[in-house]
Amino acid sequence: MEFGICLHSVIPVRFEPSHKSEMVTQVLFGELYRVVEKATLWIRIQLLFDNYEGWIHILQTDFIDESEFLRLAGTETAMAVDLVQLMLNETKNTMIPVVLGSSLPGLAAQRMQISGDVYLYEGSIADSSQSETTADSRKILKIRQSIIENAMLYFHAPYLWGGRTPFGIDCSGFVQMIYKLEHIKLLRDASQQATQGEVISLLAEAEPGDLAFFDDEEGNINHTGIISTHHRIIHCSGKVRIDALDHEGIYNEELQKYSHKLRLIKRVL
Numbered sequence: 001m002e003f004g005i006c007l008h009s010v011i012p013v014r015f016e017p018s019h020k021s022e023m024v025t026q027v028l029f030g031e032l033y034r035v036v037e038k039a040t041l042w043i044r045i046q047l048l049f050d051n052y053e054g055w056i057h058i059l060q061t062d063f064i065d066e067s068e069f070l071r072l073a074g075t076e077t078a079m080a081v082d083l084v085q086l087m088l089n090e091t092k093n094t095m096i097p098v099v100l101g102s103s104l105p106g107l108a109a110q111r112m113q114i115s116g117d118v119y120l121y122e123g124s125i126a127d128s129s130q131s132e133t134t135a136d137s138r139k140i141l142k143i144r145q146s147i148i149e150n151a152m153l154y155f156h157a158p159y160l161w162g163g164r165t166p167f168g169i170d171c172s173g174f175v176q177m178i179y180k181l182e183h184i185k186l187l188r189d190a191s192q193q194a195t196q197g198e199v200i201s202l203l204a205e206a207e208p209g210d211l212a213f214f215d216d217e218e219g220n221i222n223h224t225g226i227i228s229t230h231h232r233i234i235h236c237s238g239k240v241r242i243d244a245l246d247h248e249g250i251y252n253e254e255l256q257k258y259s260h261k262l263r264l265i266k267r268v269l
Contacts, residue, residue, distance in 0.1 A: 001034055001036075001066075002034075002035035002063055003033070003034055003035065003063065003064050003065070003066055003068075003069035004033050004034075004035060004043075004045065004061055004062055004063050004064060005030065005031070005032050005033070005062055005064055005069075005072065005114060005115075006027040006029055006030060006031045006032075006033075006062070007029065007062045007114070008060055008096070009028075009029060009096060009097045009098060009099055009102075010026050010027065010028055010029070010164075010165055011026060011027040011056050011060045012026055012056070013025045013026060013027060013045070013047075013052075013054035013055065013056055013162070014042075014054055014055045014056070015054060015055070016055060017039045017041075017042030017044070017055040018042075018055075019057070022161065022162070023160075023161065023162035023163075024052075024054045024162045025047075025052050025054060025162050025164065025173070025188055026162060026163060026164045027045075027047065027056065028099065028101055028102045028103065028164060028165070029080075029087070029096065029098045029099070029102040030077070030098075030103030030104055031047060031048070031102075031103050032047075032048040032049075032069060032072060032073055033045040033048060034046045034048070034069075035063075041057060041058050041059075042055045042056070042057060042058060043055065043056060043058060048073060049103075049180070049185065050176070050185065050186070050187050050188045051187075052187075052188040064114070064115050068114075068115055071106075072105040072106060072114065073105075075105045075106035076105075076106070076107075076127065077103050077104065077105045077106075077107075077183075078103075078104040078107045078125040078126065078127040079101060079102070079103060079104065079125060079126045079181050079183070080098050080099070080100060080102040080103075080104060080123055080124075081101075081123075081124045081125060081126050081150075081153070081181065082098075082100065082123040083099070083100050083153070083166055084097050084099055084100070085097075085122070085123030085124075087119055087120070087121050088120040088121075089117055089118075089119055090111075090117075090118045090119065090120050091116070091117040091118050092117060098121070098123070099165045099166065099167070100153060100165065100166050100177075101164065101165070101180055101181060104121055104125060107121060107125065110122055126181050126183075140269050143209070143269060144207060144209035144269065145208070146182060147178055147179070147182060147208070147209040147226065148208050148209065148226070148228055148229075150178050150181045151174075151226055151228075151240075152234075153166065154166050154169060154174060154177070154178070154240045155234075155240050155241075156239050156240060156241070157169050157236070157239060157240045158238075158239050159171075159237065159238050159239060164176070164177055169236055169240065170236060171190060171223050171224050171225065171235055171236045171237065172188060172189050172190040172192075172193060172224055173188070173236075174225075174235070175190075175193060175224050176188060178226060184268060184269075190221050190222060190223055190224040191220070191221040191222075193211065193224055193266075194224070194264065194266060196266065196268055197211065197266040197268035198266065198267050199264060199265070199266060199267075200265040200266065200267050203231070203245070203246065203247050203262075203265065206267075207227070207267070208228055208229055209226060209269060210226075210227045210266065210267050210268075210269075211224055211225070211226060211227070211266045211267075212224065212225050212226075212227055212233055212235075212245065212262060212264075212265050213262075213263045213264050213266065214249060214250065214262055214263055215261060215263040216261075219263075221263055223235070223237070223260050225245075227245065227265070228242065231244060231245050231246055232244060232245060233245040233250060235250070237250075237252075237260070243259070245262070247262065248261065248262060249262040250262075
């Protein structure tokens, strides 16, 4: 098996090995993956973060050996929390724009090493020591507050199918990235995320940071968002926005109608 790491700002991951195929997700700087299949000019990858699979173009691939993959996978991984920050490859004297939510494996004293190259990152970070979940209710409350604050970093980000950045993001990508900033791993799609955590029976029992899921007329879960306060939800529908939430679903005050039907509420923290 071969291994790789994203050393670009963001790489589109396609459903099929073609630039014309739909984008199903994105790989951000510093995220690791396994190579599971090869085709002409394309490789099928499995992301280490959420096990999601899809195709990326060979020209956007940076292979690393297994020992380096395992080393990076086992290091403390900080997250970039600036909207955009330049990363300097000191070895090659090149700059890479790094977006919010990117991974910085092994970062220490503003530097990290990947396959012999030294990278300098002077931006703001969220490190894992700040976000470990424990039974301490005060720490969990702090994480809940941080989730709502970080969600606002993506406010007004436009909807983009398969997107995971502030410049284009989908509903489940938005939820996944907010939790990623707290070093909590969620799966990629809304239907997958709905299998995680514990069920909250009543909306009145929900707390900020809990996840709400919504279904279509066939009962398939097709939307998700993060519960805020006072029966409000932060979600991506057209853009990242805040709407009213009640036991029926999301009420879009601009359209004066319900836009999504509530299916269930889950608590991951």
